[in-house]
Amino acid sequence: MKKIQAIIEKADDGGISIYSEDVNGAYGFGLTEQEAKEDFISVLEEQAEYYKEKHGEFPSWYKAGYSVEYVYDLSGFFEAFPFINASKFAKEIGMNESVMRKYKGKIITASEKQRAIIQSKYNEILKRMANVKF
DSSP: OEEEEEEEEEOTTSSEEEEOSSSTTOEEEESSHHHHHHHHHHHHHHHHHHHHHHHSSOOHHHHTOEEEEEEEOHHHHHHHOTTSOHHHHHHHTTOOHHHHHHHHTTSSOOOHHHHHHHHHHHHHHHHHHHTOOO
8 A cells, every 4th residue: 555645734825735745746725724635635536547547547556555644844734733833832842933933934944854853852742741631
């Protein structure tokens, strides 16, 4: 089974966009994350049908079955969870607040190394929060 990684980001028009580098031309858009996911899946199905029309068979990723793994870029993360303050989050993980705000606004993109650091610090926060009892 092929795992397709789909990246959720804030769209330039204020909605949500989803794209994948695993399937050429796979883009989804919506006003909400759910709408964008539904559009993305629809586009994947259309891409497979189009490929079959051109080549006489479905693409290998489709024939073997596929699953979609959604991941967020930082702009998509803050769009999906607007109650998380980018500056306070940056401060909590020991990062420059201004840089985090630029990630949030899609002014700049975090490098793979920087994303790994942010993910690690985020995971630490989740572990702490998992122990919270009310």
